[in-house]
Amino acid sequence: MNIDSSLPNFRSLDPAQRLAHIVAKAGLDARETALLSQSGALPLETANGMIENVIGKFELPYAVAGYFQINGRDVLVPMAVEEPSVVAAASFMAKLVRASGGFQTSSTGPLMRAQVQVMGIGDPYGARLALLHHRQEIIDIANSRDQVLIGLGGGCKDIEVHVFSETPRGPMVIVHLIVDVRDAMGANTVNTMAEAVAQRIEQITGGTVRLRILSNLADLRLARARVQVPAALLESKHYRGEVVIDGIIDAYAFAAIDPYRAATHNKGIMNGIDPVIVATGNDWRAVEAGAHAYACRQGHYTSLSTWEIAKNGDLVGTLEMPMPVGLVGGATKTHPLARLSLKILQIKTAQELAEVAVAVGLAQNMGALRALATEGIQRGHMALHARNIAIAAGAKGADVDRVAREMVAAKDVRADFAAQLLKQDRA
Ligand SMILES: CC(C)(COP(=O)([O-])OP(=O)([O-])OC[C@H]1O[C@@H](n2cnc3c(N)ncnc32)[C@H](O)[C@@H]1OP(=O)([O-])[O-])[C@@H](O)C(=O)NCCC(=O)NCCSC(=O)C[C@@](C)(O)CC(=O)[O-]
Numbered sequence: 001m002n003i004d005s006s007l008p009n010f011r012s013l014d015p016a017q018r019l020a021h022i023v024a025k026a027g028l029d030a031r032e033t034a035l036l037s038q039s040g041a042l043p044l045e046t047a048n049g050m051i052e053n054v055i056g057k058f059e060l061p062y063a064v065a066g067y068f069q070i071n072g073r074d075v076l077v078p079m080a081v082e083e084p085s086v087v088a089a090a091s092f093m094a095k096l097v098r099a100s101g102g103f104q105t106s107s108t109g110p111l112m113r114a115q116v117q118v119m120g121i122g123d124p125y126g127a128r129l130a131l132l133h134h135r136q137e138i139i140d141i142a143n144s145r146d147q148v149l150i151g152l153g154g155g156c157k158d159i160e161v162h163v164f165s166e167t168p169r170g171p172m173v174i175v176h177l178i179v180d181v182r183d184a185m186g187a188n189t190v191n192t193m194a195e196a197v198a199q200r201i202e203q204i205t206g207g208t209v210r211l212r213i214l215s216n217l218a219d220l221r222l223a224r225a226r227v228q229v230p231a232a233l234l235e236s237k238h239y240r241g242e243v244v245i246d247g248i249i250d251a252y253a254f255a256a257i258d259p260y261r262a263a264t265h266n267k268g269i270m271n272g273i274d275p276v277i278v279a280t281g282n283d284w285r286a287v288e289a290g291a292h293a294y295a296c297r298q299g300h301y302t303s304l305s306t307w308e309i310a311k312n313g314d315l316v317g318t319l320e321m322p323m324p325v326g327l328v329g330g331a332t333k334t335h336p337l338a339r340l341s342l343k344i345l346q347i348k349t350a351q352e353l354a355e356v357a358v359a360v361g362l363a364q365n366m367g368a369l370r371a372l373a374t375e376g377i378q379r380g381h382m383a384l385h386a387r388n389i390a391i392a393a394g395a396k397g398a399d400v401d402r403v404a405r406e407m408v409a410a411k412d413v414r415a416d417f418a419a420q421l422l423k424q425d426r427a
């Protein structure tokens with residue numbers, strides 16, 4: 001089904017009206033609609049089956065970012081997040097970029113690494129070659145554990161053997177299983193394989209196997225997004241497009257060289273990615289760990305994205321990073337809203353989900369840099385955060401918008417000012 005992801009005036013609707021709009025656009029059925037209209041889509045019984053010691057459920061706002069066009073296809077993006085201005089900024093940039101062809105994305109195959117740590121070896125390089133000599137046998141043992149995955153075209157495809165000849169515990173040989181996990185995030189899948197090959201690895205090397213676990217530096221499972229924006233599209237009332245581009249390039253240069261800035265820059269990227277990961281029931285710690293480890297791959301922590309000026313003066317942004325996400329496994333099938341998010345996204349493979357996530361990350365990065373390089377982050381962010389502050393100060397009903405409005409008009413968005421405004425109005 002081809003949808004139009006534009007959401008004009010969406011912000012002026014109330015949540016029920018917004019839901020009705022998305023129900024129509026995404027073709028949600030009555031049961032799916034009910035999940036979003038009732039409070040609590042996750043039954044306590046299901047929650048109790050997901051983790052340990054459950055006593056309740058913790059809810060987050062669930063929103064839809066509009067205007068995304070990815071590889072020519074319109075996509076509505078569900079986002080579960082607690083931070084104001086994230087969804088607005090993503091939608092804003094998607095709207096702006098839409099006029100210049102949207103986001104172009106691509107991805108590698110869904111290859112994950114599992115590591116098997118071998119200790120107690122005197123000749124680590126000799127052990128390495130012995131292991132590589134038995135490469136096919138090790139692959140076959142790994143694959144004997146997961147017929148479903150093999151049937152789907154996945155499974156262990158290769159091995160690598162890394163040697164650390166000097167460690168505080170003597171030489172260490174690390175066997176990597178390179179596993180195509182298809183539409184799973186794959187942690188459990190590859191961990192099972194790593195445990196399965198351990199005994200044979202001990203026999204081959206004469207060493208002792210310790211850890212058998214996936215690596216969250218999923219550098220063989222990359223997703224990429226690219227965007228190209230003419231200066232004219234970045235023009236605003238107060239800033240020429242060229243000035244905005246120059247500011248974004250300066251901001252990028254700062255993040256590229258300074259880890260203090262890169263951490264914040266990358267947090268801005270994750271502002272877009274994490275809400276998609278959460279909304280689809282995926283493991284956001286795995287995605288975060290992979291992202292920041294990948295940002296260090298050149299030996300120092302740096303920006304995950306790049307921003308450049310093309311020969312014709314257009315702004316060009318790219319993002320390439322690990323994206324270990326699944327449509328099966330973990331909570332992706334147990335949490336009812338995770339399935340619903342996939343329906344809204346209209347995606348069929350984990351690779352498509354990975355590509356959507358990086359496109360949203362790049363949009364979010366662009367939104368933050370555009371604001372930072374021009375008027376600063378506070379006007380847009382604090383204007384939206386003002387409602388949060390008003391609620392925290394005790395405002396209810398119509399007071400929430402009124403107190404927020406008054407704080408924004410006074411350019412003073414603070415909890416004590418909100419409390420003061422509330423007290424004044426009650427007096
Ligand atoms: C917040 C905006 C978008 C306002 O920007 P604006 O210029 O006031 O927006 P506008 O009123 O012209 O609206 C433009 C479009 O933005 C969207 N939009 C606009 N407002 C809303 C809203 N209320 N609800 C829903 N959507 C909204 C919406 O799509 C709208 O188009 P429409 O659909 O109306 O035709 C802008 O100031 C912005 O992008 N700011 C950046 C915000 C940001 O990055 N927030 C993240 C939190 S800060 C942080 O944690 C990361 C950081 C900054 O540290 C990272 C870093 O340092 O790199």
Ligand SMILES: NC(=O)C1=CN([C@@H]2O[C@H](COP(=O)(O)OP(=O)(O)OC[C@H]3O[C@@H](n4cnc5c(N)ncnc54)[C@H](OP(=O)(O)O)[C@@H]3O)[C@@H](O)[C@H]2O)C=CC1
Nearest residue numbers: 148149181182183184185186187188189283286328329330
């Ligand atoms: N460091 C980390 O990041 C760690 C993360 N985790 C957790 O692991 C979970 C994810 O593990 P994961 O392996 O994805 O989950 P699961 O083991 O739950 O699901 C994967 C399994 O689903 C089956 N399957 C069915 N259809 C498909 C398909 N189309 N593509 C791929 N597999 C399919 C496969 O085999 P079969 O049917 O035979 O089972 C596969 O092994 C998350 O909850 C994560 O939090 C766990 C440990 C460490």
